[in-house]
Amino acid sequence: MRDFLGNIGSAAGLLLAGVCRLFGLGVRILAVSVQGSPTKRGARREAFVRQMVLCGFDSLPIICLVACSMGMVLALQGAYQLKQFGAVMYTGSLVSVSVARELGPLMASIVIAGRIGARMAAELGTMKVQEEVDALTTMGIDPVRFLVVPRCLALCVMLPCLVIVTDAVAILGGFVIGVMSVGINPDLYLAKSFDALVLKDIYTGLAKSFLFALLIGLVSCHQGLSVQGGADEVGRATTQAVVTSIVLIIVVDCLATAIFYYALPT
Amino acid sequence: MSPSIIQVKKLSKSFGDRLVLNGINLVIPEGKITVIMGGSGGGKSTLLRHMVGLTKPDAGSIEIEREDIVRLAPEKMNDVRRKFGMLFQGSALFNSMSVFENVALPLREHTDLSDEIILIIVKVKLELVGLTGFEDFLPHQLSGGMRKRVALARAIALDPKIVFYDEPGAGLDPITASMIDQLILDLSQKLQITSVVVTHEMQSAFRIADQIVMLHKGKVLEVGRPEDIKTSSNPFVQQFIKGEHEGAIPFRQTREAYLKGLLET
Amino acid sequence: MKIHQRQDKGVQIYEVEGEINFHNSPDLRDRLHEAIARREQKILIQLRKVSYIDSSGLATFVEALQKTKKYQGHLVLTELMPAVKSVFEIAKLDGIFSLAGSLESGLNLLRSPG
Numbered sequence: 001m002r003d004f005l006g007n008i009g010s011a012a013g014l015l016l017a018g019v020c021r022l023f024g025l026g027v028r029i030l031a032v033s034v035q036g037s038p039t040k041r042g043a044r045r046e047a048f049v050r051q052m053v054l055c056g057f058d059s060l061p062i063i064c065l066v067a068c069s070m071g072m073v074l075a076l077q078g079a080y081q082l083k084q085f086g087a088v089m090y091t092g093s094l095v096s097v098s099v100a101r102e103l104g105p106l107m108a109s110i111v112i113a114g115r116i117g118a119r120m121a122a123e124l125g126t127m128k129v130q131e132e133v134d135a136l137t138t139m140g141i142d143p144v145r146f147l148v149v150p151r152c153l154a155l156c157v158m159l160p161c162l163v164i165v166t167d168a169v170a171i172l173g174g175f176v177i178g179v180m181s182v183g184i185n186p187d188l189y190l191a192k193s194f195d196a197l198v199l200k201d202i203y204t205g206l207a208k209s210f211l212f213a214l215l216i217g218l219v220s221c222h223q224g225l226s227v228q229g230g231a232d233e234v235g236r237a238t239t240q241a242v243v244t245s246i247v248l249i250i251v252v253d254c255l256a257t258a259i260f261y262y263a264l265p266t
Numbered sequence: 267m268s269p270s271i272i273q274v275k276k277l278s279k280s281f282g283d284r285l286v287l288n289g290i291n292l293v294i295p296e297g298k299i300t301v302i303m304g305g306s307g308g309g310k311s312t313l314l315r316h317m318v319g320l321t322k323p324d325a326g327s328i329e330i331e332r333e334d335i336v337r338l339a340p341e342k343m344n345d346v347r348r349k350f351g352m353l354f355q356g357s358a359l360f361n362s363m364s365v366f367e368n369v370a371l372p373l374r375e376h377t378d379l380s381d382e383i384i385l386i387i388v389k390v391k392l393e394l395v396g397l398t399g400f401e402d403f404l405p406h407q408l409s410g411g412m413r414k415r416v417a418l419a420r421a422i423a424l425d426p427k428i429v430f431y432d433e434p435g436a437g438l439d440p441i442t443a444s445m446i447d448q449l450i451l452d453l454s455q456k457l458q459i460t461s462v463v464v465t466h467e468m469q470s471a472f473r474i475a476d477q478i479v480m481l482h483k484g485k486v487l488e489v490g491r492p493e494d495i496k497t498s499s500n501p502f503v504q505q506f507i508k509g510e511h512e513g514a515i516p517f518r519q520t521r522e523a524y525l526k527g528l529l530e531t
Numbered sequence: 532m533k534i535h536q537r538q539d540k541g542v543q544i545y546e547v548e549g550e551i552n553f554h555n556s557p558d559l560r561d562r563l564h565e566a567i568a569r570r571e572q573k574i575l576i577q578l579r580k581v582s583y584i585d586s587s588g589l590a591t592f593v594e595a596l597q598k599t600k601k602y603q604g605h606l607v608l609t610e611l612m613p614a615v616k617s618v619f620e621i622a623k624l625d626g627i628f629s630l631a632g633s634l635e636s637g638l639n640l641l642r643s644p645g
Binding site for chain 3: 276363376377378379380382383384387391393394423424425452453456457458
Binding site: 016127129132134135137138139140 | 350354355374
């Protein structure tokens with residue numbers, strides 16, 4: 001029993017230490033971004049644009065595939081349940097609201113955590129192992145400013161954009177199933193879809209995705225930069241980055257939903 | 267002897283319970299080539315990492331041009347770092363950047379020079395290391411020796427006063443290795459750049475050194491000109507120079523512990 | 532770094548004083564570009580009071596040489612101190628520049644036809 005409690009204690013301690021380190025990295029990123037950089041010109045912007053293309057544009061196909069499947073499944077399962085109450089025509093509302101509020105940001109973030117978070121952790125980890133991070137430091141270039149900031153910023157800009165795409169494609173997927181397979185009148189489906197949506201659904205979803213982006217960036221870069229040793233460490237950091245990101249995303253999602261819809265006045 | 271540019275005083279560092287540096291005192295003269303030698307695990311790379319500020323010591327101080335870099339604020343440290351360049355053992359080039367971008371990086375980051383001027387500087391530096399025409403190659407398209415030369419071009423891009431070399435000849439063929447040695451000599455003799463070279467290759471050390479520092483088990487064993495080291499009466503130094511496996515440094519030092527460990531399990 | 536400028540019978544003379552380094556070489560570049568924009572045929576740069584020159588200064592002169600060559604102008608550097616000269620030598624650039632030991636021989640280089 002004491003062992004068990006001790007384990008919980010040390011796990012909590014580790015968790016706290018991890019959160020503190022993440023927070024520390026966040027503060028440094030903030031400090032560096034606010035300071036700006038007087039002489040930096042093109043190089044920085046180039047890195048930023050490259051990262052944006054990488055995590056935004058290049059993720060579009062997989063995001064669309066996931067979103068479309070998600071919308072279709074939601075429509076199929078939703079219609080099946082709603083049929084029992086004779087409310088099949090509300091399938092559109094169900095799909096649009098659940099996607100905009102929850103599933104869109106969540107699914108897009110999870111896909112990006114797997115695609116971009118892993119990539120970042122592995123890339124930075126390898127750079128650490130090959131002394132490239134040390135080389136930056138000895139050149140007087142802050143690795144946080146040079147490597148972490150463009151990546152985190154790119155994620156924070158692109159993930160909300162990807163969430164908008166996810167929402168749209170998922171609603172479209174639901175529409176296709178609703179109309180073709182369930183047999184709802186297309187005009188009615190669309191009307192119900194958009195009637196149910198309020199602006200708050202959209203912007204809370206986007207706000208959450210911004211938070212998730214920050215989480216993915218922080219966790220992945222932190223894992224990457226904390227690699228010490230060799231290739232197996234890079235692998236461990238990569239896995240750790242994805243797992244931690246996804247767990248944190250879901251936990252933060254839960255908290256954010258509670259705050260947005262229950263704690264804050266509507 | 268010329269005035270000192272780096273002074274290391276009572277430097278100690280341990281990793282876990284292993285004492286890697288044990289009270290190192292060292293003076294590096296300005297404009298000269300100092301070679302730090304010693305066996306693997308003798309603490310030479312650790313000493314180098316301390317001198318460039320990548321590792322913080324447990325005790326002691328390191329002064330570069332009278333500034334103690336151990337107790338320097340990070341922003342001030344970056345000013346000191348502009349005075350030196352470092353050649354890493356594995357080159358440490360940025361793989362996503364071309365040769366040109368790698369060499370231009372410190373120039374772009376730390377100066378307001380226009381792109382035309384940076385282009386010329388990069389070309390001059392690449393010619394210096396014998397790689398004219400390789401500007402647009404990516405690091406993985408080059409051989410190990412070429413990568414090392416690009417890394418050297420990057421290290422001297424900002425005309426540093428001090429250049430640190432971590433095993434410059436490691437993993438290179440003898441011709442490239444001696445070319446890098448010649449480059450170190452040229453930089454020192456013609457531009458009065460101070461060089462600190464960590465190596466375990468005797469030949470290259472005796473070819474280039476103005477001062478040799480012998481390190482063993484975290485302590486400075488002997489400091490002197492190459493001639494002095496060659497004629498040193500210290501048995502450890504003699505064994506190291508001659509590359510004998512039997513001698514003052516016991517190769518089989520662990521035999522008892524080994525037998526004990528085997529029999530007691 | 533200070534730059535003094537004067538004309539001597541059709542030769543544009545710049546006398547540079549002090550160190551040429553990363554911070555001030557852009558100023559030198561601006562001054563030389565003024566002369567290049569006017570397509571000055573004969574430019575002479577006196578370096579007798581320059582104690583140190585770094586790669587950016589070197590690159591500034593290389594660029595000026597490129598540009599003057601384009602319109603068949605001439606650029607001569609005179610009175611290099613040994614430390615400065617060795618910077619040119621190690622970069623293997625002492626061959627492409629016209630270097631002169633004294634102001635007189637520099638002016639002669641520019642005035643002699645061809």
